[in-house]
Amino acid sequence: MDGTQVDGKTVAEHIVDFLERREVKHVFGLCGHTNISVLAALAESPIEFVTVRHEQIASHAADAYARVTGKASVVLSHLSPGLTNCATGVANAALDCIPMVVIAGDIPTHYYGKHPHQEVNLHADAQQYEIYRPFVKRAWRVDRADLMAEILEKAFHLAESGQPGPVLVNVPMDIFSEVIPSDSFDRILDNTRALVKPSIDDETARQIVERLAKAEKPVAYVGGGILLAQASEELREFVDHMGLPVAHSLMGKGALRDDHPLVMGMTGFWGTELVNQSCLNADYIFAVGTRFKEADCSSWYPGYTFNIPGSKVIHIDIEPQEIGRNYPTEIGVVADAKAALRVLTRVAKEMYPDGFPRTQKREEIAAFRIAFKASNVEMQTSAAFPLMPERILADTRNALPDDAIITTDVGWNKNGVGQQFDILTPGSVLTPGGFATMGFGPPGALGAKLAAPERVVISLVGDGGFGQNPAALATAVELDLGIIWLVMNNNAFGTIAGLQKAHYGLTYGTTFPGSAAEPTNGPDYAAIAQAYGAVGRNITSAEELLPALQEAIASGKPTVLNVPMINNPTPTTGHWNILDIYSPDKDVSHVAT
Numbered sequence: 001m002d003g004t005q006v007d008g009k010t011v012a013e014h015i016v017d018f019l020e021r022r023e024v025k026h027v028f029g030l031c032g033h034t035n036i037s038v039l040a041a042l043a044e045s046p047i048e049f050v051t052v053r054h055e056q057i058a059s060h061a062a063d064a065y066a067r068v069t070g071k072a073s074v075v076l077s078h079l080s081p082g083l084t085n086c087a088t089g090v091a092n093a094a095l096d097c098i099p100m101v102v103i104a105g106d107i108p109t110h111y112y113g114k115h116p117h118q119e120v121n122l123h124a125d126a127q128q129y130e131i132y133r134p135f136v137k138r139a140w141r142v143d144r145a146d147l148m149a150e151i152l153e154k155a156f157h158l159a160e161s162g163q164p165g166p167v168l169v170n171v172p173m174d175i176f177s178e179v180i181p182s183d184s185f186d187r188i189l190d191n192t193r194a195l196v197k198p199s200i201d202d203e204t205a206r207q208i209v210e211r212l213a214k215a216e217k218p219v220a221y222v223g224g225g226i227l228l229a230q231a232s233e234e235l236r237e238f239v240d241h242m243g244l245p246v247a248h249s250l251m252g253k254g255a256l257r258d259d260h261p262l263v264m265g266m267t268g269f270w271g272t273e274l275v276n277q278s279c280l281n282a283d284y285i286f287a288v289g290t291r292f293k294e295a296d297c298s299s300w301y302p303g304y305t306f307n308i309p310g311s312k313v314i315h316i317d318i319e320p321q322e323i324g325r326n327y328p329t330e331i332g333v334v335a336d337a338k339a340a341l342r343v344l345t346r347v348a349k350e351m352y353p354d355g356f357p358r359t360q361k362r363e364e365i366a367a368f369r370i371a372f373k374a375s376n377v378e379m380q381t382s383a384a385f386p387l388m389p390e391r392i393l394a395d396t397r398n399a400l401p402d403d404a405i406i407t408t409d410v411g412w413n414k415n416g417v418g419q420q421f422d423i424l425t426p427g428s429v430l431t432p433g434g435f436a437t438m439g440f441g442p443p444g445a446l447g448a449k450l451a452a453p454e455r456v457v458i459s460l461v462g463d464g465g466f467g468q469n470p471a472a473l474a475t476a477v478e479l480d481l482g483i484i485w486l487v488m489n490n491n492a493f494g495t496i497a498g499l500q501k502a503h504y505g506l507t508y509g510t511t512f513p514g515s516a517a518e519p520t521n522g523p524d525y526a527a528i529a530q531a532y533g534a535v536g537r538n539i540t541s542a543e544e545l546l547p548a549l550q551e552a553i554a555s556g557k558p559t560v561l562n563v564p565m566i567n568n569p570t571p572t573t574g575h576w577n578i579l580d581i582y583s584p585d586k587d588v589s590h591v592a593t
Helices: 011-021 036-042 055-069 081-095 128-132 145-160 202-214 232-242 273-280 295-300 337-351 359-380 389-399 412-420 441-451 463-468 472-478 494-504 525-532 542-555 577-582
Strands: 026-029 048-051 073-077 100-106 139-141 166-172 218-222 246-248 263-266 284-288 312-317 331-334 405-407 457-462 483-489 535-538 559-564
Touching (some): 011 145, 026 055, 055 073, 055 081, 055 100, 055 441, 055 472, 073 081, 081 100, 081 128, 100 128, 100 145, 128 139, 128 166, 202 232, 202 284, 202 337, 218 273, 246 273, 263 273, 263 359, 263 412, 284 337, 359 389, 389 457, 405 441, 412 457, 412 494, 441 457, 441 463, 441 472, 441 483, 463 483, 483 542, 494 577, 525 535, 525 559, 535 542, 542 559
Parallel strands (some): 026 048, 073 100, 246 263, 312 331, 405 457, 457 483, 483 559
């Protein structure tokens, strides 16, 4: 010993103190014998441990929580099966660039090599943390108790800086329980909580502004990086001044209000004719915070969404690897979207104080919006039962306040929402984009409601997605979270069933027995909700949905609305490469089932 006094705190207790200093309010997770020392420390803390019935629920909830708060969320996991159960939600966060710190228990260090209870060890000993290597920004194995402080500090900084994402801190259970002095944690007390993000210099800003000013048909193309950087207001100010029509990726949905006069909509496979044609005809694409992903770019086929080369690209992103990955780029800038747009707006107002009204493009967008909405009116007001998906989305939008938070899943509730559901508060739609994880929406709603308890939170989810994680209801009831789960029940894995029917003429393994119109033929999700202690209601006519939604919002109680839905495909003007693989040289897409 060097004479330093041990202060009587375990590493687990020091971890909780550290989290309190970082103003962490919630930790999501599930118990196990490797992490209960941390739970014991949390029991004496103002931090609330959000216990769940499955670790995937914890990681999805933490993902949504981080999207709403803008800060790294925290997940506490058990070893092996706990860590693998948690993996899907962590990978979902990784592909959508969501900051998260996963703290996982592991076998005791003195049992390395002995193949103890639950260890993953078929190829190497003490290698549990390698499970997460393909999708976390970094995975640490803590081998000494005195290194915990600096590893935790690095973990939060890495999760939140650059292109955000999850990290793993893997801790052998004996290290959690080791009593250590506070000096290693004291040493980092004055360290900065957040790093200053890179911006753009005036000379580069002038080059960008001049090119956009001289362009005949410029388009701004924005992605989820705008929302991660909390740069919606900066984006609005810049595009307003420059008169740039705005296209967005799926993850860029809600970067600006959908009723903004310059917003055209979502690009790609599920994009509309206006947005895809505008991008095809653009001479300059001003891209910010986007990765030009496959579905958003019609599998990168020319002639559907983008013609690049042809259109010239100016690309701003926090991550250098994203620039030029899928399309050649004329000007590539590594910068934070918020900081860059502030500089660009200032420089643009200095160079061109009168701005660019681009009245003709604004009128074109307004006219298309009117025509597009009119084309959907028949479906949105249809009395058909099971309900038309357009009717479900329209009634939901009518029932919700402008700032309601919507968590989507996959299928109509993701693609249809991206295409034809107006988001009226930036950042209020939470979507599993990169991983497109079925089952994200129900637990995601838990995290959203905990992060913003004053706001209405609704999970739009298919019966396939809701069936994966119904145990989210247990946590909602225990914490009295007034969330609404609207189950768009088409009695199928609907999008895949539509693809299979179109290309192979059958629905084998993609639809469920029975009928969505008769809940007794499948899981009665309303009864399941009631069994958990929530409110459950089966919708039996189209006219019943809107008042049921209004009643659920007013009640403030956890509520499941089981809504039978016809499995019509989401309309599309783009392309997806899988169609060519299924049916080469044929023009085949989705069909109803």
